[in-house]
Amino acid sequence: MASTNSRMPSRRVTGPLLGAAGILLFLVAWEAVPRLGLVQEKFLPPASTVLVSLGQYLGQGGFWHDVGETMTAWALGLAISIVAAVVLGLIIGSSTFLRRATHSTVEFLRPIPSVALIPLAVLLFGAKLESSLLLVVYASFWQVLLQVLYGVADVDPVADSTARSYGLGRLARMRYVVWPTMLPYLMTGIRLASAVALILAITAELIIGSPGLGYQIGLTQSGGAVVEMYALILATGMIGVLINVGVRILEKRVLKWHASVRSEVVV
Amino acid sequence: MSTGKRIAYFLGLPILLILVWWAATLGSTNFYVPTPGKLVETFWRVWISNRFFTDFMPSIIRLFIGLAATIVLGVVLGVLIGSFRWLRSLFEPLLEFFRAVPPPVLVPLLMLLIGINDQMKIVVIISGAIWPVLLNTVEGVRAVDQVLSDTSRTYRITGMARLRYLVLPGASPQIMTGVRQCLSIGLILMVISEMFGSSAGLGFTIVLFQRAFAVPEMWSGIAVLGLVGIGLSAIFQLVERRVLRWYHGLREVQRDN
Numbered sequence: 260m261a262s263t264n265s266r267m268p269s270r271r272v273t274g275p276l277l278g279a280a281g282i283l284l285f286l287v288a289w290e291a292v293p294r295l296g297l298v299q300e301k302f303l304p305p306a307s308t309v310l311v312s313l314g315q316y317l318g319q320g321g322f323w324h325d326v327g328e329t330m331t332a333w334a335l336g337l338a339i340s341i342v343a344a345v346v347l348g349l350i351i352g353s354s355t356f357l358r359r360a361t362h363s364t365v366e367f368l369r370p371i372p373s374v375a376l377i378p379l380a381v382l383l384f385g386a387k388l389e390s391s392l393l394l395v396v397y398a399s400f401w402q403v404l405l406q407v408l409y410g411v412a413d414v415d416p417v418a419d420s421t422a423r424s425y426g427l428g429r430l431a432r433m434r435y436v437v438w439p440t441m442l443p444y445l446m447t448g449i450r451l452a453s454a455v456a457l458i459l460a461i462t463a464e465l466i467i468g469s470p471g472l473g474y475q476i477g478l479t480q481s482g483g484a485v486v487e488m489y490a491l492i493l494a495t496g497m498i499g500v501l502i503n504v505g506v507r508i509l510e511k512r513v514l515k516w517h518a519s520v521r522s523e524v525v526v
Numbered sequence: 527m528s529t530g531k532r533i534a535y536f537l538g539l540p541i542l543l544i545l546v547w548w549a550a551t552l553g554s555t556n557f558y559v560p561t562p563g564k565l566v567e568t569f570w571r572v573w574i575s576n577r578f579f580t581d582f583m584p585s586i587i588r589l590f591i592g593l594a595a596t597i598v599l600g601v602v603l604g605v606l607i608g609s610f611r612w613l614r615s616l617f618e619p620l621l622e623f624f625r626a627v628p629p630p631v632l633v634p635l636l637m638l639l640i641g642i643n644d645q646m647k648i649v650v651i652i653s654g655a656i657w658p659v660l661l662n663t664v665e666g667v668r669a670v671d672q673v674l675s676d677t678s679r680t681y682r683i684t685g686m687a688r689l690r691y692l693v694l695p696g697a698s699p700q701i702m703t704g705v706r707q708c709l710s711i712g713l714i715l716m717v718i719s720e721m722f723g724s725s726a727g728l729g730f731t732i733v734l735f736q737r738a739f740a741v742p743e744m745w746s747g748i749a750v751l752g753l754v755g756i757g758l759s760a761i762f763q764l765v766e767r768r769v770l771r772w773y774h775g776l777r778e779v780q781r782d783n
Contacts, residue, residue: 278616278620285620302638363540371755375732379744382739466718466721473631479634497626
């Protein structure tokens with residue numbers, strides 16, 4: 260025990276240090292490869308050039324406007340699909356008949372890649388926010404719905420019967436029995452969906468030309484502005500990291516009471 | 527449940543939906559939505575033809591090469607990174623970042639670096655789909671049961687034998703989770719890679735139909751992509767059931783207890 264205790268702090272320090280070293284190593288390699296001429300600079304500009312360009316972007320209003328467009332499509336699409344999936348999931352999940360009757364249809368529709376809907380979105384809406392929304396909602400809806408269905412199916416029969424014998428009505432049971440059981444599953448669904456939603460929001464902009472960061476990346480690529488293209492790609496990655504971190508924090512907060520989170524805190 | 531009832535449950539809602547679709551399009555001349563009959567007829571005419579060999583097969587072959595390379599690379603790198611604590615610490619923030627980059631933005635980048643060809647399309651699939659496999663493998667390897675690990679060390683099971691009989695089976699449920707996620711991303715990227723400056727393939731073809739306002743043909747393309755997605759998930763379920771038979775059995779026993 261003593262040895263593990265004495266090793267714990269050093270490990271806690273070396274972990275982030277090594278991580279920082281990894282990032283540094285990557286940046287040095289990225290800087291060196293074009294500088295040494297292994298890859299031409301017009302295809303892979305050195306890291307420093309790209310980071311400077313990213314810094315310039317961060318000071319521009321236009322860039323933040325594009326980020327806003329992308330995030331609007333992301334947030335709106337995610338919200339629509341979460342609400343729709345939770346409502347439908349609760350309805351379908353609480354009836355055995357509905358669950359059985361919809362199973363084949365859900366399994367059939369779920370694997371259809373949402374990019375297949377790109378031509379439809381173009382025909383219906385053109386290069387607008389609605390196109391992004393169609394793709395984002397279709398992609399993230401199934402992720403959440405499936406988790407909600409799992410969650411509702413996981414309700415402890417004893418807890419449900421107990422609530423029944425205490426005379427809790429349908430709505431009260433939904434609130435005090437089904438909802439807490441489902442919440443961890445729902446959070447997993449939201450975590451998966453938030454990543455997928457960003458992918459589809461950017462895809463819609465890149466391919467259909469809805470306004471946003473993806474559209475700008477397309478423009479820099481066709482305009483031969485290579486440095487800017489790399490900078491924008493870095494920016495999308497950072498947005499992705501922020502979303503992942505944000506959802507994880509939200510998950511911890513919402514599930515503070517749940518055993519899976521509590522045990523992490525104790526250990 | 528009897529077989530008849532099961533079939534009724536399986537087919538009930540799909541048949542109902544098709545009937546609603548048929549009834550809704552029966553009298554209408556809506557440009558955007560073809561009737562079911564028209565769609566089936568178009569599907570047959572468009573896809574059971576030369577197009578099957580010029581557009582469908584090349585896409586599918588690229589998809590399978592890409593996915594196979596993704597899984598092999600992801601598992602090998604994942605086992606490597608997962609086995610050494612310092613490697614994991616070194617790469618963790620970088621991997622977090624790369625995983626968070628939406629894969630479609632890599633298409634313009636790889637077009638620039640590799641050019642527009644088959645390799646580019648396969649690399650696009652790998653570069654986007656590898657992260658779920660890689661990260662899940664790392665997690666799976668890391669979380670190998672401590673008692674099993676100590677036991678195998680006591681019996682001096684090391685090297686390849688340890689990998690073959692302890693690490694890979696122990697991590698396989700996690701690896702399969704990663705593989706399932708990588709399939710849908712791979713399919714998305716296959717389509718997207720063909721929508722950029724390509725002249726053949728599924729993604730190219732449905733965009734072509736859409737630009738020509740050939741709406742029933744476009745719908746038939748969407749249907750093909752849907753069928754590919756369903757086929758992939760069916761193959762995955764078959765493979766998963768085989769690979770993880772012991773695991774599902776174990777879970778069932780645990781649940782019964």
